[in-house]
Amino acid sequence: MGCLENMNYEVLAKNCSFKEAREIIKSNSKERYQVPPGFKLLDKPLIGIPPIIVGITNEKLVYGYTKPCHGTFVVVVDDHEGVEHVRRDGKPVW
Amino acid sequence: MGEVLIFIGCPQIPVQSALVLHIADFLQDAGHHPIVAANPSAKQLVKTSDPKGHYVKDYIDLDKTIGDLADGTVHYPLIISLIHNNAGLTYTATIAAVSPDSLLLSVLFGEHAYDIAEEVEYPTEKVVAPVTHNTRPLLTKLDEVLEWAVLKI
Numbered sequence: 609m610g611c612l613e614n615m616n617y618e619v620l621a622k623n624c625s626f627k628e629a630r631e632i633i634k635s636n637s638k639e640r641y642q643v644p645p646g647f648k649l650l651d652k653p654l655i656g657i658p659p660i661i662v663g664i665t666n667e668k669l670v671y672g673y674t675k676p677c678h679g680t681f682v683v684v685v686d687d688h689e690g691v692e693h694v695r696r697d698g699k700p701v702w
Numbered sequence: 703m704g705e706v707l708i709f710i711g712c713p714q715i716p717v718q719s720a721l722v723l724h725i726a727d728f729l730q731d732a733g734h735h736p737i738v739a740a741n742p743s744a745k746q747l748v749k750t751s752d753p754k755g756h757y758v759k760d761y762i763d764l765d766k767t768i769g770d771l772a773d774g775t776v777h778y779p780l781i782i783s784l785i786h787n788n789a790g791l792t793y794t795a796t797i798a799a800v801s802p803d804s805l806l807l808s809v810l811f812g813e814h815a816y817d818i819a820e821e822v823e824y825p826t827e828k829v830v831a832p833v834t835h836n837t838r839p840l841l842t843k844l845d846e847v848l849e850w851a852v853l854k855i
Contacts, residue, residue, distance in 0.1 A: 652765055653765060657799075674793065676744070676764065676789050676790065677787075679787070
């Protein structure tokens with residue numbers, strides 16, 4: 609586990625609303641899972657308006673990352689532990 | 703009397719720090735202990751205005767607060783969230799989801815306060831005024847709601 613800054617990641621979108629982020633995640637993911645607010649990835653709780661969608665594509669996580677001054681980013685993160693965690697504890701959605 | 707959480711976001715709008723001190727003062731007079739959840743820059747602005755901690759003694763990190771509420775390791779009977787952008791709304795909706803038993807007040811301010819208030823879909827009492835520099839339009843309603851809220855907890 610670690611900080612996002614220490615991982616390989618790319619930003620798909622930035623400074624968007626959470627609803628916009630949800631649609632971007634859905635359209636950029638091969639698998640989609642619903643998780644509760646506070647669900648932890650890289651030791652940080654996910655911020656978001658339920659239902660929170662986390663996607664997986666090419667064994668990478670796709671999710672929204674909210675910062676107080678910069679809105680919500682959609683990031684693609686190479687986090688194998690996170691992928692396993694989401695597949696194990698998230699609810700698959702289509 | 704218990705702890706009350708004041709949850710604040712980006713400190714970009716000048717009224718935010720003043721509102722924190724006003725709310726903390728009200729809570730202390732009512733016998734409650736205010737705790738401020740903030741990011742480092744928002745915390746620094748409040749601490750600069752209250753260097754001896756007359757109004758706010760305790761600060762905690764925003765994301766740690768969400769995690770602790772979600773884990774159930776902390777509970778606040780009253781949470782007052784200051785919101786002026788979409789991120790603030792997202793954080794507050796998260797609080798509503800992870801702490802459904804708390805009484806949640808949403809104080810919406812800034813240029814887009816009414817637009818953001820229309821997007822609120824979680825259970826909360828709203829205080830709304832599109833103020834940036836002048837707290838006065840917000841204070842009368844805020845004080846009324848605070849008086850009601852501290853009686854409910």
